[in-house]
Amino acid sequence: MSKSMAFEEPVIKLREKIDELKDIASKAEVDMSDEIQTLETRLKQLENKIYANMEPWDRVQVARHPERPTTMDYIKEIFTDFVEFHGDRYFGDDEAIIGGIACFDGEPITIIGHQRGKTTKENIRRNFGMPHPEGYRKALRLMKQAEKFNRPILCFIDTKGAYPGKAAEERGQSEAIAKNLFEMAGLKVPVISIVIGEGGSGGALALGVANRIFMLENSTYSVISPEGAASILWKDASLAKQAAEAMKITAQDLKGMGIIDGIIPEISGGAHRNVIAQALAIKECLLEELTKLRLLSTTELIDDRYNKFRVIGEFVEL
């Protein structure tokens, strides 16, 4: 565990103490196994307590953890024969979104996802997972390709948002996102979206007009970042922690509001602690949902997607 988050400090400290004690015990050749046993039990209890009672802001930290698994990590674990396809055919190849085809459960599938970097160098190349219009246009191209060859589409959502930059505006960031919402509505194949990290606003939604939407337990999905919300609502970005609660951005909140279909449980402490196990949990969810969606006709799939978004909204009708 190289990078710890503030809320899990007590766990980290205790674990370090235990390791220290083990080290001393082995060097001094004394039997400390009882004491170590006691401490390890306490560590388990502490872990359960802390990781089971995470505040929204704690989950934001987990969702942003630098070692949190990315789209590519999950692709490697869940699928075979992945072939990446590049470019939007108009302008360039935006590496903040990756996509391609692979094999899943003996069938072809199209996979598209936001892609953050793990290192600074990779993050610069991938623009920290914040796409330009060409990223969204590449995604749409691959979706239409999937539709032509009648294979389902899986989208991994993991972005702070669409990139706010001069070039992005010049090339039509708004139009690129809007077009994806519009075209995804009409796709004749099953579409599943899974939020694996941060689901930042329109930049996330542009891969999110799906038949089924799932979120990893510690992921977030929001109209604006907690920092942005705090600075707009209270003119103070340092109130992000409060905004994270007020804006209702956690998987639990979105499930409660009926916006997402389900929560994929995470490894205690966060997905980054065990990518393989986390990938397995995603795989199981995907298998189950895809089996159900494959039973629907083209019309049913489109109607299902329409009805899903048509009912979102809270108002009073007198």
Added chain:
Amino acid sequence: MMAIRNFISLNRKKSKGGVVIERKKEHEFPADLMTKCPECKKIYLTKELENNLKVCPNCDHHYKLTAWERVNYFLDKGTFESLDDHIKTSNPLNFPAYVEKVEVDVAKTGLNEAVLTGVGLLKGERVVVAIMDSHFRMGSMGSVVGEKITRAIEKATELQIPFIIFTASGGARMQEGVISLMQMAKTSVALKRHSDQGLLFISIMTHPTTGGVSASFASLGDINIAEPKALIGFAGRRVIEQTVREKLPDDFQTAEFLLAHGQLDAIFHRKDMKEKIATIVKLHRKGGVSNV
């Protein structure tokens, strides 16, 4: 229309010399008798401005319009029937004082939310219109705005007629969180159905059209039009400046900037709007255009 044109030119002549207000006498006028253009600073009679479709006779600055002013300028007189005025905003995230703030704008604008929708005639052609009003919570989109626009689109689909929207919005409504975000998807799936029936959608972007509204229905017109100088963009100028740390051109995110970058079909002056949109609608009439 000719009558209005004559009126406009008449007014232009009148304003050539400008209007001089003597300081001492200022308080004797009703406060709203005169208006100072925020762009060119010229002062003229408010009546003169109103007769000119609220476009500065001197510098062509297009003032923001209320939704009802737009109805009066755009549709045939007395043909507009509004829809869904009864839907009211609730407070899904329990934001303090949210509904109260909305109520203030309800009283101020006479609208139930930041968009007015309805059916009317545009030079004899039946159309569904949605007109956003930036005087209402900056035209931001929450559940009611999303719902009213979606119902308007569905109405147009049901009646098999064109849908026309005038956008004016700062984007998604913060106080309704991710529900506001989802209105982008809701309106877009409805537009897809309308489009699949071969029906016409014209989006007219007015000042300002930004954020989630820009990144959904505003950009999805079969034909995308804007008013001159309207601010249109995805991200706010300040956010971009902070991100890229470079000076942005003065015309950045204006309608003219978008047109130059291939993002718009055309910019129409307000005085031509009705005429030109009506022509476009007629050229899409099902069953031929011989009697245009």
